[in-house]
Amino acid sequence: MAKKTSFYAICPLGLESLIVEELRACGASEVKAARGGVFFSGSQACAMRACLNSRIASRILMRLAASDYYDAEDIYNFACRTRWEEHFGPGQSIRIDINAHRSPLRSLDFALLRIKDGICDRFNHFMQTRPNVDRAHPDIRIFAFVDARYCTFYLDLCGEALFKRGWRRDKGEAPLKENLASGLLMLAGWTPDKPLVDPFCGSGTIAIEAARAACGMAPGLSRAFLFENFSDFDRDLWLEIKDDARSCVNLHADVRIAASDISSIVVGKAEENARAAGLGALLEDGRLTFSQCDARSVAAPAAEGLVIANPPYGEQSNPKSASVASMMKNVSDNLKHNFPGWTAWLLTSDRNLPRQMRLSESRKIPLFNGPLECRFFRFDMVRGSFRGSPQKAS
């Protein structure tokens, strides 16, 4: 039976339950959600599949060892005892990061230095040579977590964070991270058979993540991972896993995704991003569209579907849009008139959004957009409930 190892997958706060499901689908066992991450066990194949396929993880770490400690010298001795040479060689560059939660250590920088000393002293002792530190482009990344009693060493499987799929050419204004955008789609219950509209698309993150998911494109197919540098890396197994993922791609997926933004420059950039994401075929035949349009006058492309968006918060407002609050009132009027039967999900840091829109939310999910505490509001645009439409009145 394949050897089982312990891992920790980091994810945006609030998306833990989604990543639990993803990890199980990759063959993980002993899956246990924590705050902002999930512990799990699995084989090397399971970890590779998780890195390749998870739309929600930010990073996946492999647990090497844990030891209790009293001070930085204990941590140095622990680094000296850890069998790093089983995972990488002295010719590879390293980067070490340390995180603490209720640790009694007085200086984390000093503890980090002592971990580096411990690793280098061990290599010098056994091999008369040691790895160099490269913080910008390391071959191997080590994470140390210290709590009140224990220090745990992890190896990073990813390198660049997993939300970096490799398709983004231009960021636009305040882009969502790709894994948060995928999380919004999952939380909203979007499936490819439901028409999707993002009237504040910016760089196109929500639409692009949706289209790629609909086409079965594994998010990590066009990027590299640090586990490819490990001494025991099984290249044949990895190629097999990637071949499997490639065989799932279906560019004929039947989807209808309409994204728009008030800025034509931003729309052009979103389209560039979509082409770089391998979605040219969907753009050509209109299954995925990007257009310049004010969210206050966007039309529904079908009788029902989902609107999923993150409208500008306060200072992000386009100068053409007056204040965000009054704009959102007009957006709400448009949704009521033109999107009956649709469900709208909006991510915002503004808790007053329902009041600004004169709508009551049917659900509210707390989430974080980076450090910004947000709410993901659901509004049901009930058919026939809106009276006095301006079209009828005029």
Ligand SMILES: C[S@@+](CC[C@H](N)C(=O)[O-])C[C@H]1O[C@@H](n2cnc3c(N)ncnc32)[C@H](O)[C@@H]1O
């Ligand atoms: C927070 S950003 C959206 C970011 C996007 N989710 C992404 O990942 O790149 C808000 C966007 O709303 C656009 N915007 C502002 N007012 C608008 C309006 N009245 N109609 C349509 N788009 C508008 C801005 O140009 C900006 O691109």
